[in-house]
Amino acid sequence: ARRALAATLRFPYDEARPHQSEFSTRIAEALDASRPVLATAPTGVGKTVAALLPALRHALANDALLFFLTAKTTQQELVGSTFYAVARDAGTAAEGLAAVTLRAKRGMCSTGTLLCHPDRCRPLSRFLDTRTRAPVLDALRAAGPRADPDAVFAAGEEASVCPYAL
Numbered sequence: 001a002r003r004a005l006a007a008t009l010r011f012p013y014d015e016a017r018p019h020q021s022e023f024s025t026r027i028a029e030a031l032d033a034s035r036p037v038l039a040t041a042p043t044g045v046g047k048t049v050a051a052l053l054p055a056l057r058h059a060l061a062n063d064a065l066l067f068f069l070t071a072k073t074t075q076q077e078l079v080g081s082t083f084y085a086v087a088r089d090a091g092t093a094a095e096g097l098a099a100v101t102l103r104a105k106r107g108m109c110s111t112g113t114l115l116c117h118p119d120r121c122r123p124l125s126r127f128l129d130t131r132t133r134a135p136v137l138d139a140l141r142a143a144g145p146r147a148d149p150d151a152v153f154a155a156g157e158e159a160s161v162c163p164y165a166l
Contacts, residue, residue, distance in 0.1 A: 005094060006060035009053060012085035020050040028054035048075075049082050056086060060097075076101050080146055090115040094145065105150035108164035110157050116164075123162040136161050 016024075023039065023046075030037040031054060041047050052068060059066035072077050080101045080164045087094040105114060110123050118125040136159045140147050156163030 001096070002060045002063055006057045007088065008090050008094075009086055010089055011053060014050065014081070016050075017046040019045045023047065023050040024054050027051050028044065028058065031055065048078050049086075052079060053086060054136050055081075055135065073160045077148075080148060084144075084146045091106040097140070098141065098145050098147070100147045100152070101149055102151075103163050106152055108149065108156075110153070116162075118136055121162065123124055123156065123160055124165055126160055127156075127162040127165040132161055133166075135159070136166060140166070 011020075020132075023041075023069040026039075027037055027050065037051055039047065055066050055068065056063070063076075068079050070079060078101065083099045087097050087099075087149070090097070103122075105116075111121060115121050116124055118128055136155050140152065143151065152166050156166050
């Protein structure tokens with residue numbers, strides 16, 4: 001099903017900006033050839049969707065995970081909203097397609113101590129109990145194709161489960 005979904009993913013906006021199609025094609029070719037890609041372009045030319053779409057297609061076609069790293073929170077939000085737009089446009093075909101935006105441990109520690117050991121951290125201890133963890137993960141999955149750090153943190157805090165471990 002994941003492989004079939006790869007072919008259904010489409011550009012989620014009305015039309016591509018100049019150079020987006022070429023950039024997207026080069027990313028796809030590099031991924032297919034297992035080659036790295038280094039690209040620079042000014043802000044606003046559409047690098048995110050031009051890179052994310054072929055990377056998603058490649059990951060789905062090859063039954064792989066995709067990690068899309070960014071340096072800033074605003075870039076994380078852009079990648080997340082772009083992912084959501086791609087998944088939304090795929091409709092019911094995209095069921096099971098999911099993304100999680102991660103945040104550094106210091107921003108996800110509900111106790112503020114960063115003492116990540118079950119003997120020292122009750123939320124981590126509760127996370128390690130499958131009966132406690134499973135309903136929280138199920139609720140996050142049911143909430144939609146994209147979980148942002150605030151939603152993960154809130155779900156962890158509500159259930160007294162370590163948000164970072166979620």
